Amino acid sequence: MFALSRRMAISVILPLAAGLSPMAVLAQDPSQMPPPAVTVVTLHAQDVPLTTTLPGRVTASAEAEVRPQVNGIVTERLFEEGSHVKVGDPLFRIDATTYQATVAQAEAAVAQARAQAEAARREAERVGALRDRRVASESTTDNAIAARDSAEAAVKVAEAQLQTARIELERTTIRAELDGEIGLAQTSQGALVTASQPTPLAVIRKLDPVHVDVTQSAAELIRFRREMAAQSAEGQPDRKVTLRLADGTEYAQEGRLTAAEPYVNETTGVVTLRLAFANPDRTLLPGMYVQAVVQQATARNVILAPQEGVTRDRRGQPVALVVNADNAVEQRQLTILQDMGNSWIVSAGLHDGDRIVVEGLQKIGPGMTVTPEERQAAAPQAAAGGAAEAAAPAAGTGEQPAGQSPQEPAEQPAAEAAGAETAAEAGAAQPTN
Structure with a gap:
């Protein structure tokens, strides 16, 4: 309370010290305060390969x-x-x-x-x-x-x-x-x-090439085989398979699918797939835990939205705040396909050229006018913890607490200005000695 009174007093005393009359100070309109500054990223539509990450273990291609x-x-x-x-x-x-x-x-x-x-x-x-x-x-x-x-x-x-x-x-x-x-x-x-x-x-183990045995659910395997058949009919090249090592780095060599176990495990409902990778430097060793990133399909004309710019509303739906051509804030509901590194692959809700707010979400709400500051969009990194990091924006300050509308944080500065004006009027009404 003391800090609030002090701010209101300073807001009155400083203009008086500058030579302005009390009436000029009281005549200031809170709506003339500068719009809050936010950081935005301009989005671009592109074709993005959809992938699935499967855990697995490295095995020797032959062992004696x-x-x-x-x-x-x-x-x-x-x-x-x-x-x-x-x-x-x-x-x-x-x-x-x-x-x-x-x-x-x-x-x-x-x-x-x-x-x-x-x-x-x-x-x-x-x-x-x-x-x-x-x-x-x-x-x-x-x-x-x-x-x-x-x-x-x-x-x-x-x-x-x-x-x-x-x-x-x-x-x-x-x-x-x-x-x-x-x-x-x-x-x-x-x-x-x-x-x-x-x-x-x-x-004795043969380490070049090596095998990576991964597991995939039966439903995903059926879809994957349909897509492979369609891809083969269109004359497209084989899909890429990459490896993510235990330290989060990507293995330099690409692999291929060589075989699938001809039965489904009745307990887990998964099928074991075998991938083959060249291993000239002996980087991959038998028993090593890896994650195989298998390209499933290609999403056409989608948006890669930074994860820090995506939150969730009270219904749990992903949303983002976008700055339009008039520098006004709009809220968009998104359709997300999956994550890709530090970004979300968005198929609906965002368009080419949209400016998504990535910093300053706690200061703004839909309908407000802001001062956007552009930040260059970083290339998505295929980090191992991408899926885990996806929960960070939803738990951050971008989501409004229950019972509070998205506009309420932006109205707080205006309320403080109104309080300062009331205090100034009360001081002017007191008789002078």
């Missing part, structure tokens, strides 16, 4: 677990952890002494079987010649032929056992079966490994 196929003691690790390996590169060596002995034994068994087969063949030939001269019986001949065939089969068995022994000997050197990045070794020199152990010795 390095496991032993024979039992033994690890004698050597032949790779550098975290390095790039190629198919056939040696990774581990297992003690091969036992397997070398097995190969030697199998080679001897093959030689023995071949010798026995050769003896059986010659015996069968002699018995056959005796049968031709009717010296050997048919039974003796049949036995000789059977012994020959059995010896030849024994050779094949011995050769197969030799091949198996050589394969196991070769497997004592564990090699890469995939081109990719190899992780940390899960074993060390001197450790006993077995062919049936559950833990892999290491894991």
Whole structure:
């Protein structure tokens, strides 16, 4: 109250000190006060791609677990952890002494079987010649032929056992079966490994390209496929898919949709989609959380309205204050499609060339005359928190409290001026000493 009285007194004393008469001071019209200054942004219609943001995880495009196929003691690790390996590169060596002995034994068994087969063949030939001269019986001949065939089969068995022994000997050197990045070794020199152990010795992952698995509701997937079919019929290029990383930055490479899970999860009602992205710099790592921004369609002739210039009325409808050609304030009800960075995509309520108020909303209301100050419209940024920031304008000073009309804040300066005039009249009516 004291501050208000002081302002009214100053409003009277200063003109008197400047040489104006009391009647001239009292004759000042409050309506002649300068219009409040507001900051506006001039809007322009444009075509804007509509996108949907889907959460997902990065996965390797291929993954191979390095496991032993024979039992033994690890004698050597032949790779550098975290390095790039190629198919056939040696990774581990297992003690091969036992397997070398097995190969030697199998080679001897093959030689023995071949010798026995050769003896059986010659015996069968002699018995056959005796049968031709009717010296050997048919039974003796049949036995000789059977012994020959059995010896030849024994050779094949011995050769197969030799091949198996050589394969196991070769497997004592564990090699890469995939081109990719190899992780940390899960074993060390001197450790006993077995062919049936559950833990892999290491894991190789192919990181260029990588996959991003995202989830989308079944209804959105149906709409998306319809739009893709229409786009393909019109000969338009494939839609862009970009990634938003965990720190809010956008990944430099664009991706593409490669596959969709052929069923809908009964519990969540979503479908898993697989996207592919080039990853030459190994920026994307398996397990990383990302957000895939998928272009769904293109909105034609829409307005990007700054979010700080959009509030909500008492019914919860989005509204904006616009300065017309006469610098008068108009309130517009908006139709919003979605957010885009720090802006709203508005399909109705705003037009090309409109000047939307972004600062000073608390000082004005519809019908008031203002002094607009232009601010350049910033390019919309695809910030990760765009949807969360959208609630800030609605909760700010642009929305009027319940029970108060939008014009009431602007009427307060006029009320103060009227109070000052009343106080001046009361002072003039007092008799002078």
